[in-house]
Amino acid sequence: MKIGFGAPIAGAWATPGYLSAFAERAEDAGYASLWTFQRLLVPEGSGMEPVYHSVLDPMVALGYVAARTSRIRLGVAIINLPFVSPAYLAKQATTVDVLSGGRFDLGLGIGWMPEEFAATGASMPRRGARAEEYLAVLRTLWADEVSSHDGDFYTVPAGRQDPKPVQKPGPPVLLGGMSAPAMERAGRMADGWITSSRADLTKISEAVGVIKEAASAAGRDPEAVRIICRGVVVAGTEEKGPAGGRRLLSGSYPQILQDAEWLAGQGVTELFYDLNWDPEIGNPSVAPEAAAERAGEILAELAPGR
Numbered sequence: 001m002k003i004g005f006g007a008p009i010a011g012a013w014a015t016p017g018y019l020s021a022f023a024e025r026a027e028d029a030g031y032a033s034l035w036t037f038q039r040l041l042v043p044e045g046s047g048m049e050p051v052y053h054s055v056l057d058p059m060v061a062l063g064y065v066a067a068r069t070s071r072i073r074l075g076v077a078i079i080n081l082p083f084v085s086p087a088y089l090a091k092q093a094t095t096v097d098v099l100s101g102g103r104f105d106l107g108l109g110i111g112w113m114p115e116e117f118a119a120t121g122a123s124m125p126r127r128g129a130r131a132e133e134y135l136a137v138l139r140t141l142w143a144d145e146v147s148s149h150d151g152d153f154y155t156v157p158a159g160r161q162d163p164k165p166v167q168k169p170g171p172p173v174l175l176g177g178m179s180a181p182a183m184e185r186a187g188r189m190a191d192g193w194i195t196s197s198r199a200d201l202t203k204i205s206e207a208v209g210v211i212k213e214a215a216s217a218a219g220r221d222p223e224a225v226r227i228i229c230r231g232v233v234v235a236g237t238e239e240k241g242p243a244g245g246r247r248l249l250s251g252s253y254p255q256i257l258q259d260a261e262w263l264a265g266q267g268v269t270e271l272f273y274d275l276n277w278d279p280e281i282g283n284p285s286v287a288p289e290a291a292a293e294r295a296g297e298i299l300a301e302l303a304p305g306r
Helices: 016-028 058-066 086-099 114-120 127-143 180-189 201-217 253-265 288-301
Strands: 002-006 033-036 073-080 104-109 147-150 155-159 173-176 192-194 226-232 270-274
Touching (some): 016 288, 073 173, 073 226, 086 104, 173 180, 180 192, 253 270
Parallel strands (some): 002 270, 033 073, 192 226, 226 270
16 A cells, blocks of 8 residues: 655645645655645635635645655645536646656545535536546547547537646546445546545445446456545544544554554555644644644654655
């Protein structure tokens, strides 16, 4: 199982200096990947967790760290596809892929917050069908010399979008979503699946089974579909899990490392430790220096092969 790291994208440590510094430190420490996420709006009076209160744009942040790294893969988990046209996102994804030398993974979701749909002028109905067509548009823009598409949701007049991505036929596309249809869609047509921050990781093997079964039914190699887990880490505190007991990836460093080993045994192919959900790191009201010091310790303690 590959081990990645969540970039400083939210809260106190999401500064230019810490973003570049932690990207470099993660690469030097042997982490396989660096991840961002998207949050466009926090509705007034919603009571959303502090991690969502101040979030950098994920694609801009990845372009920024592409210039400060050379080996670590760069991923977004996730962009909500209804909020932006596939032609525009295809161009953004190609740009990150070119600037990083072919190190980009594109995670997509269908969105869930009505206020964000309203703010972007997006439509909530038929999001699953929209996702399937969205991927078809991305792939023609990335791979075909002359691209065109005329579907139920998107139209692309015959034309060229250059440059092409470094990765062929394009950056790997990963799908999020915790519902059975979302998992089946990932198994059927994506390069991988990404868990949400709220996932009950004790049941991850059930999700892996759904995804692999869908891949097999579609005539694909189920073992080739990546299973990527966002590891919401809170070190030093045993948090309560969805089903009671200690939530996985919380507690002492030995407990967290043991949890990671267990996840590998459940079929997870990639796990990234995301510290943005730690209230002492991803909360915009804490001191940036203290947040960075805590994050630096956790990065070092959980580094692969330590």
